[in-house]
Amino acid sequence: MKVSLLLFLAIALTARAADAPRPNILWLVNEDHGPHVSVYGDPFATTPNFDALAAKGLRYKRAWSNAPVCAPARTTLICGLHAISTGGEHMRSMVPFPAGKKLYPQLLRDAGYYCSNNAKEDYNLAKPGEVWNESSKKAHWKNRPAGVPFMAVFNSEKSHESQLRKRPHKAVHDPAKVRVPAYHPDTPEVRQDWAQYYDTVTAADADAGARLRELEAAGLAEETIIFYFADHGSGMPGNKRWPLNRGLQMPLIVYIPEKFQELRPPEYQAGGVSDRLVSFVDFAPTLCSLAGVQPPDWLQGHAFLGKHTAAPQPFIYGYRGRMDERQDCVRSVTDGRYVYVRNFRPDKIQGQHINFMWQTPTTRVWEAMFKAGKLDEAQSAFWKAKAPEELYDLENDRDEVKNLAASPEHLATLEKLRVALRENEARILDVGLLPEGDMHRRSAGKSPYDMAREPGKFPFARIYEIAELASNLKPEASPQLAEALHDSDAGVRYWAVLGLHMRAPSGQKPPHPELAKLLDDPEPDVRIAAAQTLAEFGSESVSRRALERLVSLANWKQNGVFTAMAALNALGAVGDKTAPFAAQIHALPADGPAPDPRFKGYIPRLLEELRERFPAKAGEKP
Numbered sequence: 001m002k003v004s005l006l007l008f009l010a011i012a013l014t015a016r017a018a019d020a021p022r023p024n025i026l027w028l029v030n031e032d033h034g035p036h037v038s039v040y041g042d043p044f045a046t047t048p049n050f051d052a053l054a055a056k057g058l059r060y061k062r063a064w065s066n067a068p069v070c071a072p073a074r075t076t077l078i079c080g081l082h083a084i085s086t087g088g089e090h091m092r093s094m095v096p097f098p099a100g101k102k103l104y105p106q107l108l109r110d111a112g113y114y115c116s117n118n119a120k121e122d123y124n125l126a127k128p129g130e131v132w133n134e135s136s137k138k139a140h141w142k143n144r145p146a147g148v149p150f151m152a153v154f155n156s157e158k159s160h161e162s163q164l165r166k167r168p169h170k171a172v173h174d175p176a177k178v179r180v181p182a183y184h185p186d187t188p189e190v191r192q193d194w195a196q197y198y199d200t201v202t203a204a205d206a207d208a209g210a211r212l213r214e215l216e217a218a219g220l221a222e223e224t225i226i227f228y229f230a231d232h233g234s235g236m237p238g239n240k241r242w243p244l245n246r247g248l249q250m251p252l253i254v255y256i257p258e259k260f261q262e263l264r265p266p267e268y269q270a271g272g273v274s275d276r277l278v279s280f281v282d283f284a285p286t287l288c289s290l291a292g293v294q295p296p297d298w299l300q301g302h303a304f305l306g307k308h309t310a311a312p313q314p315f316i317y318g319y320r321g322r323m324d325e326r327q328d329c330v331r332s333v334t335d336g337r338y339v340y341v342r343n344f345r346p347d348k349i350q351g352q353h354i355n356f357m358w359q360t361p362t363t364r365v366w367e368a369m370f371k372a373g374k375l376d377e378a379q380s381a382f383w384k385a386k387a388p389e390e391l392y393d394l395e396n397d398r399d400e401v402k403n404l405a406a407s408p409e410h411l412a413t414l415e416k417l418r419v420a421l422r423e424n425e426a427r428i429l430d431v432g433l434l435p436e437g438d439m440h441r442r443s444a445g446k447s448p449y450d451m452a453r454e455p456g457k458f459p460f461a462r463i464y465e466i467a468e469l470a471s472n473l474k475p476e477a478s479p480q481l482a483e484a485l486h487d488s489d490a491g492v493r494y495w496a497v498l499g500l501h502m503r504a505p506s507g508q509k510p511p512h513p514e515l516a517k518l519l520d521d522p523e524p525d526v527r528i529a530a531a532q533t534l535a536e537f538g539s540e541s542v543s544r545r546a547l548e549r550l551v552s553l554a555n556w557k558q559n560g561v562f563t564a565m566a567a568l569n570a571l572g573a574v575g576d577k578t579a580p581f582a583a584q585i586h587a588l589p590a591d592g593p594a595p596d597p598r599f600k601g602y603i604p605r606l607l608e609e610l611r612e613r614f615p616a617k618a619g620e621k622p
Contacts, residue, residue, distance in 0.1 A: 470499025
């Protein structure tokens with residue numbers, strides 16, 4: 001009798017749980033839009049709909065997108081894995097998806113949700129089967145079957161970078177009243193771009209308002225959890241594409257109706273502010289938690305809402321890889337007040353030429369003023385070699401222009417964040433420390449994520465150690481770097497060469513005989529790094545041989561897109577010494593094989609730039 005009663009109660013409780021209403025989830029996503037919202041304390045912003053949502057919801061004071069540009073940010077968002085862990089941090093790129101894993105719409109669909117996306121995807125990961133119930137300009141929660149809870153995404157393009165430089169433009173915000181940040185010169189062009197950016201934010205706010213009114217009219221406002229956020233920081237130059245707080249911080253407002261108050265975090269109150277650090281990698285587990293599903297343990301983020309809310313985390317992380325055709329390797333971390341940046345390629349300036357960014361007037365006038373010597377130290381930093389480490393105090397330096405990395409009084413903070421970054425890199429296995437081509441070759445049909453977890457495939461500790469030594473620029477590291485040229489792993493050899501290359505301008509002569517041997521290294525990226533170093537700093541005969549090797553490797557049809565892209569970047573970095581090879585460069589093919597169409601545009605742009613810099617003489621044969 002007692003057993004029967006217990007069984008009846010268990011069945012009744014299970015049925016009640018199954019019948020319990022589940023929230024709908026609505027995401028309103030804007031593009032290229034930092035926390036320039038009046039409720040975030042920006043008096044210049046005009047954002048009535050976001051402000052109204054914040055008045056009844058919870059505003060997150062410090063939320064990061066993990067990557068400061070759309071494709072890698074959205075890649076992190078949809079899979080709950082850091083893009084540097086999957087190899088998807090390069091803009092734009094494509095890698096296989098990790099075996100046995102699912103994207104968040106698939107996890108929610110398994111839980112009984114109808115998932116729609118209107119309409120941007122832009123992932124750097126191959127989709128593992130059907131992801132959305134519908135993903136198109138017509139996708140809508142209205143298309144779901146009756147009685148099924150929905151998770152709907154609506155993406156507004158109104159605030160995208162491309163919109164802030166459209167001319168002619170009817171101004172709404174007055175350029176004369178713009179606050180020009182310390183890293184930008186105060187010119188009419190810069191003021192116009194910033195004012196127009198604020199206009200685009202207002203337009204995006206209007207899009208969100210229309211969606212919210214639509215939800216209200218359908219009687220679903222109190223049945224739906226609403227997220228408002230952006231895909232990364234502002235689209236202005238020096239914000240977008242750069243993993244400082246100004247490139248990563250996004251507005252994040254969440255409204256959870258009273259009906260689902262058990263899903264609210266402890267700090268939730270109408271018009272409240274949360275100090276919890278959250279980032280895109282946390283969104284997938286949070287969706288699972290809101291849907292009543294235990295987040296899979298392979299997710300690298302932490303749920304910040306719902307039944308399975310995790311403990312707050314002390315740090316959030318950012319990263320920058322290749323931006324279009326320009327290569328870089330930057331990692332960052334914040335504890336909410338301080339931002340630490342680790343530049344693994346301090347030789348690469350922030351202002352590497354990217355065609356799309358140069359379409360913004362601010363970029364062009366900023367560069368012209370630097371070349372004319374008209375900028376101060378803070379404004380010039382974008383155009384100069386980077387420090388290996390940067391540390392900024394957001395409380396006292398909102399524009400992130402005062403690098404405190406060398407400050408004795410901030411040494412403890414620097415070390416704390418340095419260790420936090422290193423530990424996260426090891427925890428997630430950052431495959432972005434490999435050259436992109438090497439990463440794909442090692443993976444050989446598998447995902448980079450899975451490759452990194454195969455014994456012997458990716459000796460992370462050795463690679464990270466030499467990458468740190470290479471990029472710290474300290475003279476005493478040179479002997480260890482020279483020794484690492486003989487390492488059995490190509491990733492170690494690659495960073496060893498880069499370390500010697502980056503020290504050469506300061507007078508630390510690289511070991512030319514050792515580097516000359518690496519012109520025949522089995523790994524193309526090692527050959528390219530060695531050739532660039534010898535071309536720049538070797539004797540005339542050695543330099544010529546190295547340039548011949550670079551031109552040969554720059555042949556897309558013969559060597560593939562990754563090798564050719566790296567070689568063309570190296571030829572551009574060598575500078576005037578490349579001029580005698582102009583005819584050969586003009587003869588290089590502007591098409592070739594690529595693992596995905598996303599890679600097709602980069603080499604033609606690199607070739608176009610080199611051909612403009614080094615015109616071929618009439619009648620000259622390659």
